[in-house]
Amino acid sequence: MAMINLLPESQKNELRSARANVVLLRYNIITIVAIILLGLFCALFYVILSSDKNTAIVQNEQSSAESKKYSDTRKQADMFKKDLALASKIFSKEVNYTDTIFAIASVLPQGVVLDSLDLNANSFGNETVFTAHAKDQASVTRLKDSFQKSKEHFENAHFQTISDTNAQNVNNNGDKAYPITVNISVKIKKVTQ
Known part of the structure; x- marks a missing residue:
């Protein structure tokens, strides 16, 4: 048996609008939740990246401090290298x-x-x-x-x-x-x- 819809046309329009409003409200809530989650992910990535940046800066400063400790050794090694080059040059011109x-x-x-x-x-x-x-x-x-x-x-x-x-x-x-x-x-x- 078929049902007869006896509701007036204005009420039908209001019911359709109410359903559309509910769907739009759901879309708005989903969009707001997605934006909040995206913002949280961005904030989390920012915190991780800034933490990595700070760690890299600290490691760089430590490496610089360690390299300064070895600068005297590096200078001695460079002088030794120059001395070896000079000795090699002298020996290449040696007359036997x-x-x-x-x-x-x-x-x-x-x-x-x-x-x-x-x-x-x-x-x-x-x-x-x-x-x-x-x-x-x-x-x-x-x-x-x-x-x-x-x-x-x-x-x-x-x-x-x-x-x-x-x-x-x-x-x-x-x-x-x-x-x-x-x-x-x-x-x-x-x-x-």
């Missing part, structure tokens, strides 16, 4: 005369002796003249060949002068055991360690 002397001695063939040996820092990388005495011409040739073959230590070996005291008839001023005097020019390479 012993290895060079052994290299010269190793290229001298039998029957040849050096008159003198004068080495200094300028001797390396530049032409250096050695005066040697030899027993015969074959020894002189072997001397030049030995310098030319020792490419690790020497380069550009060539004769400047060769004189034979027997051929020049020198009166007992020459050495009878080593009558040939040779001036040989050689460029000495710096021996690297």
Whole structure:
């Protein structure tokens, strides 16, 4: 059976408005509660962030205080580092005369002796003249060949002068055991360690 609605039209409108007002009131309450909750969350995040900020500031101050304690150690370490760099630079420019002397001695063939040996820092990388005495011409040739073959230590070996005291008839001023005097020019390479 169907119900007949006998309410007047104005009352029907008021009932519809009352229902709409109840729904709007519920929406307003839900919105206000949501805004309050959102505000509480924001306040909570603000408190947490400000607490973290304060903690970070305190830790930063403690770290600064600790780093000031170690500033003397850091200065000493920096000075030690500079000293090591200087020592490394000095050692890289070091000239090892012993290895060079052994290299010269190793290229001298039998029957040849050096008159003198004068080495200094300028001797390396530049032409250096050695005066040697030899027993015969074959020894002189072997001397030049030995310098030319020792490419690790020497380069550009060539004769400047060769004189034979027997051929020049020198009166007992020459050495009878080593009558040939040779001036040989050689460029000495710096021996690297």
